[in-house]
Amino acid sequence: MKGADIFLECLKREGVDILFGLPGGVTLDIYDSLYDCEGLRHILTRHEQGAVHMAEGYAKASGKVGVALVTSGPGATNAVTGIADAYMDSVPLVCFTGQVNTYMIGNDAFQEADTLGITRSCTKHNYLIKNVKDFPRIVREAFYIARTGRPGPVVVDIPKDVSRADAEFVWPETVGLRGYKPTIEGHIGQVRQALKAILGSSRPLLYVGGGAISADASDAVIRFAEKLNIPVTVTLMGLGAYPASGPCYVGPLGMHGYYNCNMAISDCDCLFAIGPRFDDRVTGKTDEFSLKSVKIHIDVDPTSISKNVPTQIPIVGQIGRVIEQMYEELAKTDPKVIEAFKKRIKPWWNQIAQWEKQNPLCFKASTNGKVKPQFAIQKLWEVTKGDAVVATDVGQHQMWAMQYYRVNHPRHFLTSGGLGTMGFGLPAAIGAQFAKPDKLVVCISGDGSLQMNIQELVVAVEHKLPIKVMLINNGAHGMVTQWQRFFYKRRYSASQFMQPDWVKLADAYGARGLRVEKPEDMEAGIREMLKVSGPVLLDVKVDPEEDVFPMVPAGGAVNKMILPESPLS
Amino acid sequence: MKHTISALVENEFGVLARVANMFAARGYNIECLTVAETLDPTVSHMTIVTSGDDKIIEQILKQLNKLINVIKVSDVTETDHVERELVLIKVAAEGDRRAEALRLVEIFRAKVVDVSPDSLMIEITGDENKLRAVIELFKNLGIREIVRTGKVAMQRSQKTKAARKPVEEAA
Numbered sequence: 058m059k060g061a062d063i064f065l066e067c068l069k070r071e072g073v074d075i076l077f078g079l080p081g082g083v084t085l086d087i088y089d090s091l092y093d094c095e096g097l098r099h100i101l102t103r104h105e106q107g108a109v110h111m112a113e114g115y116a117k118a119s120g121k122v123g124v125a126l127v128t129s130g131p132g133a134t135n136a137v138t139g140i141a142d143a144y145m146d147s148v149p150l151v152c153f154t155g156q157v158n159t160y161m162i163g164n165d166a167f168q169e170a171d172t173l174g175i176t177r178s179c180t181k182h183n184y185l186i187k188n189v190k191d192f193p194r195i196v197r198e199a200f201y202i203a204r205t206g207r208p209g210p211v212v213v214d215i216p217k218d219v220s221r222a223d224a225e226f227v228w229p230e231t232v233g234l235r236g237y238k239p240t241i242e243g244h245i246g247q248v249r250q251a252l253k254a255i256l257g258s259s260r261p262l263l264y265v266g267g268g269a270i271s272a273d274a275s276d277a278v279i280r281f282a283e284k285l286n287i288p289v290t291v292t293l294m295g296l297g298a299y300p301a302s303g304p305c306y307v308g309p310l311g312m313h314g315y316y317n318c319n320m321a322i323s324d325c326d327c328l329f330a331i332g333p334r335f336d337d338r339v340t341g342k343t344d345e346f347s348l349k350s351v352k353i354h355i356d357v358d359p360t361s362i363s364k365n366v367p368t369q370i371p372i373v374g375q376i377g378r379v380i381e382q383m384y385e386e387l388a389k390t391d392p393k394v395i396e397a398f399k400k401r402i403k404p405w406w407n408q409i410a411q412w413e414k415q416n417p418l419c420f421k422a423s424t425n426g427k428v429k430p431q432f433a434i435q436k437l438w439e440v441t442k443g444d445a446v447v448a449t450d451v452g453q454h455q456m457w458a459m460q461y462y463r464v465n466h467p468r469h470f471l472t473s474g475g476l477g478t479m480g481f482g483l484p485a486a487i488g489a490q491f492a493k494p495d496k497l498v499v500c501i502s503g504d505g506s507l508q509m510n511i512q513e514l515v516v517a518v519e520h521k522l523p524i525k526v527m528l529i530n531n532g533a534h535g536m537v538t539q540w541q542r543f544f545y546k547r548r549y550s551a552s553q554f555m556q557p558d559w560v561k562l563a564d565a566y567g568a569r570g571l572r573v574e575k576p577e578d579m580e581a582g583i584r585e586m587l588k589v590s591g592p593v594l595l596d597v598k599v600d601p602e603e604d605v606f607p608m609v610p611a612g613g614a615v616n617k618m619i620l621p622e623s624p625l626s
Numbered sequence: 627m628k629h630t631i632s633a634l635v636e637n638e639f640g641v642l643a644r645v646a647n648m649f650a651a652r653g654y655n656i657e658c659l660t661v662a663e664t665l666d667p668t669v670s671h672m673t674i675v676t677s678g679d680d681k682i683i684e685q686i687l688k689q690l691n692k693l694i695n696v697i698k699v700s701d702v703t704e705t706d707h708v709e710r711e712l713v714l715i716k717v718a719a720e721g722d723r724r725a726e727a728l729r730l731v732e733i734f735r736a737k738v739v740d741v742s743p744d745s746l747m748i749e750i751t752g753d754e755n756k757l758r759a760v761i762e763l764f765k766n767l768g769i770r771e772i773v774r775t776g777k778v779a780m781q782r783s784q785k786t787k788a789a790r791k792p793v794e795e796a797a
Contacts, residue, residue, distance in 0.1 A: 173640060174643070177644060177647050178651045181694070182694040182695075185640075202694060234694060235697050236635075236636065236693070236694055236695055236696050236698075237694045358692070359688045359691070359692075360688040360689055360692055363681070363684065364685060
């Protein structure tokens with residue numbers, strides 16, 4: 058069997074039904090085999106970064122491993138941003154890169170890049186296949202590594218002569234990686250200690266991160282939080298892990314998190330962290346972060362524990378399983394202890410409600426006839442009843458989406474949290490729509506972000522995907538201008554730029570372009586956007602002077618927020 | 627504080643680069659690193675000397691463990707272990723200095739491995755303290771060139787205190 062055919066057979070054995078990519082000289086054999094391959098759908102993207110983000114969107118929305126296939130040299134280097142993005146957000150992804158012939162490697166051959174070297178720092182693992190016989194083993198290991206433990210991207214570099222060489226197809230029955238054994242079960246002693254700390258506390262807080270979603274542990278989180286009535290705050294990546302409409306939900310926290318959440322994390326006496334990584338956008342100044350609390354941290358990746366903030370009760374294990382263990386221990390606990398705990402934390406709930414009353418999440422209604430971006434997103438949430446899969450880009454619109462699109466389900470809010478990659482939203486939405494054809498998928502983007510991968514709009518048109526792009530258009534790199542307003546005396550250096558005519562641009566790609574310029578037209582505009590069956594780009598001209606509040610200045614303490622009435626604003 | 631880390635890794639191409647890259651990407655310093663095949667040709671042993679506070683060392687150990695090609699990692703610093711390093715010193719040995727050089731070779735149980743009319747090449751193994759002392763003494767005679775292998779370390783087997791002593795002396 059030819060290497061290229063072995064490759065495709067391996068993908069099928071791994072349950073892959075779709076891959077995103079762009080061909081090139083060294084992957085021609087693979088593409089030739091794909092030509093009449095049944096059971097595998099290849100989506101031709103217009104840029105390799107788009108291919109990887111689509112695979113990410115597919116993986117985030119479905120929970121399956123996303124697959125991308127790109128060529129050598131520039132194909133591989135174009136894919137690096139997407140790979141790094143997947144690495145930061147723990148997205149299960151396998152990216153196959155073409156490579157020059159094995160005998161040419163190292164000779165600066167045409168379109169050669171040291172893909173292994175370049176991607177070493179931004180992959181969970183990477184491989185170069187030197188012998189066609191290793192193909193099935195390496196593909197099997199790559200998928201296993203990508204989806205187990207802390208998920209992440211794996212790169213497999215395929216030299217052209219390997220994809221042309223012949224070998225017998227032998228599928229390995231098992232994966233044998235002696236240095237890689239992710240911990241599933243939590244240490245029972247630590248589990249008991251954690252439960253004791255929670256039940257002994259007066260001001261507990263559950264702090265849920267993206268790890269809870271990638272481990273599909275949302276149900277376990279809900280069950281545990283509601284059994285004990287513990288307030289739940291989530292990170293940007295954790296949105297949807299606990300429903301925004303749930304009784305224990307208090308909101309997202311961090312640099313642009315809700316006031317009550319940031320105050321709560323600063324004042325709690327027991328911080329129960331489920332799968333976050335204590336990112337600096339959440340902790341602010343670590344020296345002043347949640348100083349009064351005992352910290353419990355569940356994570357499948359031991360390196361995340363005590364990396365940024367010291368943890369007193371670390372539990373390494375798969376989140377769903379560890380919470381189940383806690384639940385089993387809880388079942389053995391005297392109900393009186395649980396009742397006493399619930400009673401004890403009542404004043405804490407009152408305090409959080411008080412904070413919310415003191416500084417609720419809000420924005421001022423428009424007085425200048427311009428659309429407030431928050432209003433646009435809130436309307437989208439109302440009209441879609443919070444049921445859409447939302448993909449965002451990066452910037453102010455992303456933060457408003459976090460604040461005003463109240464997510465109720467896991468895998469319904471897809472965003473680039475760790476790397477902060479502008480250009481993520483549109484291709485990720487396309488990938489998500491392929492994963493969930495029956496779902497409404499909306500990409501909330503900004504005019505800076507959307508231009509970074511706008512070429513992928515034609516992919517949505519080509520495949521008749523009913524994707525809706527809601528463009529929060531303020532004519533600038535909004536978050537940059539916000540920082541320039543606050544910290545650089547309104548000197549807008551290189552942050553405002555000329556715009557294309559977005560409606561015409563959408564039309565040029567074969568999509569439908571719509572525009573909203575007045576607040577009173579907002580709801581009708583959204584309804585019109587949803588009515589159209591194919592892809593739509595809704596250009597919402599918003600107030601360019603609007604800022605995201607609250608805001609924790611970078612490196613500041615998380616409870617010292619800039620609020621709309623602050624002198625800086 | 628200095629730490630000696632012992633790691634068993636897959637004997638494959640690129641593994642050394644992965645380990646070195648982990649240190650470089652996270653801003654940790656490698657003071658020395660030695661690597662060679664073990665009895666099992668598919669496994670190599672690395673001895674890494676690095677420094678940092680407890681938090682940094684904890685991260686280094688965890689991050690090393692996280693690498694797919696790393697089979698086992700242990701910090702042997704606080705455990706009962708033997709450390710050795712090999713040094714080759716080319717020392718000036720003209721006239722009276724030759725006798726003094728040979729006397730030092732005798733004292734430190736070193737070995738002369740090459741001789742020329744005006745210099746000697748000396749091979750010495752030992753732990754860090756011994757090598758530092760030797761090098762200091764030879765400096766007075768005039769060291770022309772020096773090459774060090776970097777440290778290798780191995781944990782001692784479990785023994786009673788009485789049984790351990792002669793082994794220590796022999797080592």
